[in-house]
């Protein structure tokens with residue numbers, strides 16, 4: 001995994017490698033995990049079952065802070081404070097074991113697997129957002145193997161056992177949450193192999 005630095009000519013010609021994976025790196029997420037205003041990197045290598053957390057130390061250098069292992073073929077990561085301790089945690093969709101795995105931040109940004117929720121078949125993409133307007137972030141997963149999404153409602157300070165399943169069109173690869181029709185209710189957008197679909201919140 002490497003970063004192309006923007007030089008003064010905007011040609012991004014300087015490539016700096018920070019991590020060499022055994023298998024392919026198939027997922028990247030940029031987020032400031034440790035509240036120092038520098039975006040950090042979460043990268044996933046499904047074939048190694050590994051997630052790598054690299055911290056940005058502010059001068060174009062990323063250092064590997066933590067790597068952790070999933071059961072089988074992790075494919076996507078989302079970030080939220082699951083247990084309300086004001087430290088961000090990482091949620092992984094593990095497409096080989098048909099689970100979502102929650103790695104809690106131990107306070108020093110070491111992430112340990114503490115919770116597992118069952119998904120349908122081959123959860124390929126995970127995201128978080130408030131889908132029922134209660135100001136608590138929920139977890140939503142796209143299952144490429146069963147043509148479905150699972151919505152895990154945050155029912156009580158980080159308890160996600162209440163699961164709703166919705167059928168989708170063929171092969172949902174990727175999922176995101178936002179309010180597409182400006183009705184103040186978040187909607188869910190799903191990317192399939194050849195199309196994009198939106199689930200609008202039914203306010204009736």
Ligand SMILES: [Ca+2]
Pocket residue numbers: 031032033034035036037038039040055056
């Ligand atoms: Ca940071």
Ligand SMILES: [Ca+2]
Pocket residue numbers: 080081082083084085086087088089104105
């Ligand atoms: Ca937390």
Ligand SMILES: [Ca+2]
Pocket residue numbers: 129130131132133134135136137138153154
């Ligand atoms: Ca919610």
Ligand SMILES: [Ca+2]
Pocket residue numbers: 178179180181182183184185186187200201
């Ligand atoms: Ca909406």
